[in-house]
Amino acid sequence: MxxxxxxxALMLAGALAIVPIAACSTDGGDNKKTDTAANGTDKKKKQEVxxxxxxxxxxxxxxxxxxxxxxxxxxxxxxxxxxxxxxxxxxxxxxxxxxxxxxxxxxxxxxxxxxxxxxxxxxxxxxxxxxxxxxxxxxxxxxxxxxxxxxxxxxxxxxxxxxxxxxxxxxAIANHAMWIRQDWLDKLGLKTPTTMDELMTVMRAFKDKDPDGNGKNDTLGAAFNFNYNGIVQAMFAAHSGLWYLENDKMVKGNFTDRYTDVLSLLKTMFDESLVDKEYITDKNYQKERQLLVTGKAGVYFSSWNIAAEYRELKQNVPDAKLVPLEPVSTKYGKFGLFQExxxxxxxxxxxxxxxxxxxxxxxxxxxxxxxxxxxxxxxxxxxxxxxxxxxxxxxxxxxxxxxxxxxxxxxxxxxPKPEDFAVMAAQDAISQEYAKIQGESLKVAMKNKFRRDIPFNPTFPELSETATAFTPLAEEIETKVITGGNQYNASWGIEQLRKEWKRLGGDNVDKLAQQWYEKNLKGK
CATH class of the missing domain: 3.40.190.10 (Periplasmic binding protein-like II)
Incomplete structure (x- = not known):
């Protein structure tokens, strides 16, 4: 996350197979060791690394x-x-x-x-x-x-x-992305969502209105891979892995006020069963992937290039129309999803x-x-x-x-250029269909700039030590907020996050981060 x-994003091969390797030798490039028996001369040993x-x-x-x-x-x-x-x-x-x-x-x-x-x-x-x-x-x-x-x-x-x-x-700069079942939107008479409220309305419809037409209550608003939290965080400009500048002051992403909205949205998605509630224990996201490729999820929070998933979806549900979805705006504005x-x-x-x-x-x-x-x-x-x-x-x-x-x-x-994908792809129908959508997905992924206030994070030992101790505590707190029903809300969660950070020496880390910024980046 x-x-x-x-x-x-490096899984650029998949069905398109745009990853490569030239012919290889049969001996595997073994070391040429010193050999004096045959002719009395030394052969130079290959360099090793x-x-x-x-x-x-x-x-x-x-x-x-x-x-x-x-x-x-x-x-x-x-x-x-x-x-x-x-x-x-x-x-x-x-x-x-x-x-x-x-x-x-x-x-x-x-x-x-x-x-x-x-x-x-x-x-x-x-x-x-x-x-x-x-x-x-x-x-x-x-x-x-x-x-x-x-x-x-x-x-x-x-x-x-x-x-x-x-x-x-x-x-490789493009990374996180969202996808949506256009055929489900069309069937239910819905427009492509452009705001967070509209996205939530669409996902509720995907869950409740039988978009696959099988007469069963077996569809979900969304499925996702490991980018799920990062995508939600990016749309609120509150990425937990980044530092932001708030009035020229360094603030870690999960201590901004905007992060309260991140936790609130993740909790709502869970409470309303817009996502599969078992995802908390689905550490490799294989069940989430299956929900997409078997045609049971309407939105996919994932990566800009999903060649393998797209191929499997089309093989399982030939009439599915999965298209890239731009990040939606929130009350804080519109921000791009994570870019490297x-x-x-x-x-x-x-x-x-x-x-x-x-x-x-x-x-x-x-x-x-x-x-x-x-x-x-x-x-x-x-x-x-x-x-x-x-x-x-x-x-x-x-x-x-x-x-x-x-x-x-x-x-x-x-x-690669977006137009290269159709050339690089194999000539079978699914590969060619995806190649055109892949080019569009790359354009969509790069259309909105990801908010990155500083080029890279501060680095110093106190930060590393504190962050290492804080991370598992933060995960525990956030899991309580998301899964804990009425007992824990987002405001409680952000309060607890800030409290634990402070207890671990976070005030000093924040001070050192500000000094790092002023020394290394401010005015440069």
Missing amino acids: MLHKKHM SITILDRGQVASDEGTYESNRVTKYINEKSGINVKWVPVVRTQSTQKMNTLIAAGEAPDLMWEFGRDYMSTLKDQGAIQPIDDYIEKYSTSYKNYLKAHPELKPYTMFDGKTYIATSARGVD PPANKLIVFNKNMKDPEAAVKLLDWMIDKNWFDVRFGQEGVHYKLVNGVPQAIDAEKNKKELLYAPEYAVLDQYS
Whole structure:
């Protein structure tokens, strides 16, 4: 529900299969070890580097594992570097990296999407500056940075470069989104909602007026994935993972007055059964997904690109018409849904790494066009080029072989245009239908600017410690508000949140956050 969860937009493959991987060698790029027996001469051993990879459970068993598959073999063969990939489960990535660091077993390179976490690693002395390495060993990445000065603020701490990154494409800046069953609106004679009151009216109708026409009371106003809370928060400009400027004063999102409205809306949705009440325990949101793809939910709070869900819905309910829905306005105005900052994956160098030259060589190799083959696979097998755009040959084949591929391109320059999707998609009817809607969804996702008052959150140890202690307490309080009926209301919830923050030393954190803002961002 927070910032780090955006990254499911990377499931850009799905039915469109726009993720790739070029042909791979059969030997998997094994190290060429010293061999003097045959001719008395030494063969140079390949450089080695280790790096994390997010494990999203997308590698099919016959594709291999996150450590070894067609993508890893291709990279090893073509880059000339023996790359060891260290999987970290996506939902526990930072915990796993912390464990590896504490045990002295962390890989040479580690990456995540959150700058806050990288700041913590810097404060702990777990990572090192990389300015000298880039200057000494890099060519392609060094030139890329010169062409993208907007990335510089996201890579630096204390005047030194600690992070390597590349710019997000527009498809990766867009993230959260809403969808609505247009066919249900039409059947019930309803207009597309533009305000929160209208949206609630529509969802009540979807629940009560049998929009699927089966004579049963079995439809819901909405279903959602892990972006649900973040979407509601964004429409009220009260994102719990961000800091806002209120009269030039730093205020954490869940302590704004607007957050009371967030809790109130989530509670109303639950109390009126506009959503499935079991979602509180549906940690992987699989039941929520089923509600959408089986045609039982009228609104879907999720991501701008839902290729796999769309395909399944059309297979189950061929007449369904699911279309993108703009964020609706509230009494505070109209705000865009969550959009990512311009920096993509944030890569840091372990302070104990053995071969920084190999690490930089890998980054150079990746940014210098090779990311394309890592993402899109082998021409003639996974895609054919149409006006320079890779067109999927077989959606199902690519879904299996390439769905997991994009994140191995730790640096890339991918940024598709909305009109590219129809070209990239496979030629089957559902893929082509979705490609047109996907292009529209991207436009809708970027139409309204997401409110981000400062480019990135403050980072300092006191904040990290307090936030770590506060998060589980906040979740408990908010669950009570949402599920507790008349016993707990939104006003009680916001009061309790502020009380717990204060008890944990939040007043001092707020003071330090204000000082951080005035030192680092104000007037700049």
